[in-house]
Amino acid sequence: MGVVPVKEAQKLANSKNLDLVKIAPQAKPPVCKIMDYGKHKYELAKKEKEAKKNQKVVTVKEVRLSPNIEKHDLQVKVNQATKFLKSGDKVKVTLRFRGRELSNISIGKKVIDEFKDMVAEISQIEKEAKLEGKQMIMVLTPKNS
Structure with a gap:
């Protein structure tokens, strides 16, 4: 006008x-x-x-491990993480050291690497395994295929 x-x-x-x-x-x-x-x-x-x-809310699920975990228990945790990743959630893998376990960090590193290899097909690493205090933490995200 x-x-x-x-x-x-x-x-x-x-x-x-x-x-x-x-x-x-x-x-x-x-x-x-x-x-x-x-x-x-x-x-x-x-x-x-x-x-x-239309917004997708990404949740972070946590899986806790210990350095002296048995093979079958590790497989159960892998199955849990797989279920979480397939539903589109991020997975925070926490390996907690207690007492004298802290002196053998290499054992914990082997366990977390084995876990990483078992879920490698369906996940990618967002944050590499890192020792923070008495815990080793790694974050995985679902692979976009």
């Missing part, structure tokens, strides 16, 4: 039973639009809700 005085624009909006909405108040002169503001707010909320619906 071009440059119109504020009072005239307000009268125009009132005559059409609509609202006068400032689009760019910093501009010289300010840019306004005649619209149904309630409908505009509703459509914005609808778009936001739709965007949330």
